[in-house]
Amino acid sequence: MKLVRFIMLARRPGSMSDDRWQKLIRRVSDIEGLRLADRNDLLHVVTSDDSPLHIGGHGVVVGRLFERDGREVAQLGPEACDRIVGSAGQSLCADYWGPYVCILRQKDGDRISVLRAPLGALPCYLVAFEGGVALASDVDLFIACGLLRPVIDWDEVLRHLMVRDLVWPETCLSGLRELRGGQQLLLSEEGLAIQDVWSPTTFARRDHQMRDPIAAARIVRDTVCNSVASLASGEAGIVLMLSGGLDSSVLAAALTRQDVPVTCITLVTGDATGDERRYARQVCAALGLSLVEGWRDLAGIDVGRSDARGLPRPTERMFFQESRRLCEQAAAEAGATAIFNGGGGDNIFCSLRSGAPAADRLLTGGSGFLSTVRDLSHLTQESRQTVMMDAVRRAWFGKPTIRLSHDTSLLSPDVVEAAHPPWRHPWLESAAELLPGSAQHLRLVACAQDIAEGAQPWDRLPMISPLMVQPLVEACLSIASWLWLDAGHNRAVARHAFADVLPEDVAWRRSKGTPDAFTARIFDANRRKLREILSGGELVRLGLVDLPAILEVLDDPRPVHGHSFRRVLQLADVEAWAAGWIASDV
Incomplete structure (x- = not known):
């Protein structure tokens, strides 16, 4: 399915003349391919979505909305609408998930709220103007209606270069911010405010932890399969980027349960670390899937072109130009309408290599501590004494749980000295309240946030990361950190969850290919x-x-x-x- 586009205009009561408001509306209405979704004296919404969900006369949801059991919502009933309106939209985070944005007019009529789905793949950027605000799915829509002149904010570019993994609401274009997943914008007579209404931290707390390995594997398998089923529904066919590693192989197993044609593609280079065909072939043979072997061609790379063109941050990696070309070629030949990948799997499935999970054992009674130390020693090839000392320092002697390092390589020393990158990330501010292993798992999730939320509106086909979705993130963070280790393997819960359907060489594979x-x-x-x-x-x-x-x-x-x-x-x-x-x- 094509990514939805939308733009919303909102103004505060009495904040601007009707003539100026109507001029803005005319500009928005002239944008080709967008249709009216909702409006009143203070609000105007247009979208490419053929069937936005109306909230009983109080607003609209654009994008896709799924029930917690995975069923897509085709219409919101009266009870659901009342619950959404009564909670000022926040009940959506508890009751649903998906790539959506909810635009809601509060009951008093003078307040407008906009909620972006937690880890929602539908982008939502905002530009404030005198008397109001505009929100849109992509930068070009702001430019088309004269609300943004794209000027690069080089201070933000510098911050992006110093702290690549974490993304803040500020973008690298002046005057343009992003409403991140789980955030809500409020516009009223008092002005504009943004608040966090969902955080993964809630699910990583000690009192929320699951410690039964069998139950953990079951919930991971069920949640992966339900999420994949939801995102695959409505597609004419799917191309899966299959390396033969654990994460993409888990997706392959989940896709075999869906009534949609699947073509796998493994991307190959001429060196051993870039050739994973052995594993990809095993997966496809075991699951009965077809496999395309795509050879990356150096001639397909243009170092003078960025695949992040049109985006407000330079977030793409150059080698992915060829990956994208090969996937789109395979999709065209197979008649597929979406590309799935295992992005974020290491993060969601808690691929840790520190003593933090052993520290969690110490802080929860000590049972199983030596077993976890043994697993970590085997995994990291460090001595058991080294792992034990690291765990003790993390548990009782104040060793920092989260270190947000920055990369200053090849940057001007003078600029680096003058820079003051903000290290605060809203999801990590309360990490000190968590067990050390859970805090590090949370940091991994925060570092993968942009995999879920960084969709490109101009992709020929949507590039979807089904592992980076709200239900799976919540489920995985609620699992005790030490359960992700077993017999010297990381990501063990996911391995156990799909071990009965994947080849043993793949389910318990230790090596990883790289480009x-x-x-x-x-x-x-x-x-x-x-x-x-x-x-x-x-x-x-x-x-x-x-x-x-x-x-x-x-x-x-x-x-x-x-x-x-x-x-x-x-x-x-x-x-x-x-x-x-x-x-x-x-």
Whole structure:
């Protein structure tokens, strides 16, 4: 299914003239492909959604809404509408899930609220203007109605480069913010306010933990299968990016239960770490699925182009250009209408390598502590004494549970010294109240938030990450951290949940494939062009990067090594992203 587009205009009572309001409405109404969904004197909503859900005359839900059992909602009944209106929209987070945005007029008529689904794949950006606010699914809609001139906020670009994994409401375009999943915007006579109405922290608390391994495996399997069934419904066919690793293989197993054609694709490079065909073939043979083996082609990479074009942050990785091309090609040949991937699986399934789960054992009575130490020692190849000491320090001697490090490599030392990146993330502010392992699991989820919420409106086909959905995140965070370890394996609950349908080599696989060698080839083949892009680019002009250090990496005659080459590619992608916005503003 195509990603829904929408734009909403809202004004405070008496805040602007009717003439100016009507002028804005005319601009919005002229946007091709959007139809009226809701309106009154203070609100105007248009969307590409053919069947938005109306909330009994009080507002509208755009996108897809699923019951907790996975059934898609086609119409909201009177009781559901009353509950939504009575809770100011917040009951949606408890009763439903999905890629939706709820726009609600409160009972008094003068207050408007907008709720974005927790981990919702339907984007929601906002631009404030005198007397009101506009919210939309993509930047181009703001530009089309004259509410935004795209100007890059280089301070935010710097923060993005220093703290890549976590994403804040501020974007890298001046004047544009994002309503993150689980947040609600309120507009009233008093002004504009944003509040968090859902947080995964709730489900990671000690009194919420599940400690029965059999029950944990059952709930993970049921939740994965229900979520996949919901997201697959309505698709003519699905292409699954199947590496043969645990996460994508779990999705393959869940998809076999759906009445929708599935084509798997495994992406191959010429080196051992980039060739996982052995595992992908085993999965497809066991599940009766077809497999396409797509060879990544270096010629398909353009280091002067960013796949994040049109997005308010430079979030894409360069090697994914070829992944996207191969997946779209496979989809065209198979008649598929969506691409599924296992993004976020390591995060959701608690792939930890610290002593934190053993610390959780100590803080909950100590039973099973030595067993967890043994598992961690086997997993990390550290001595049991080292693991035990790490656990003790985390449990009783104040070793920080969460360290939010920042990457200053190849950035200008002067700029780094002057920068003050905010480390606070709303989901992590109360992490100190959690057990150490649960807190680290929560951090993993926070680092994967943008996998769920970073959809691209211009993708030919929707790229869906079914593991990064609200019901599964809530279920996995409620499982005790030590249950995710077994016999020296991480992600053990998910392994047990699907062990009966996956080949043993896959269910209990330890190795992981990576595109690192292909990424290194991209760098090596494009050294000259990368030098041109970065030497004459905005990052150098503004003094944000250390050009001599960059050139030292580019001119190193040795075979590609270390990590700096990835940073150079990231900086080049930022330049390509910025060039797109600068050109659009000419």
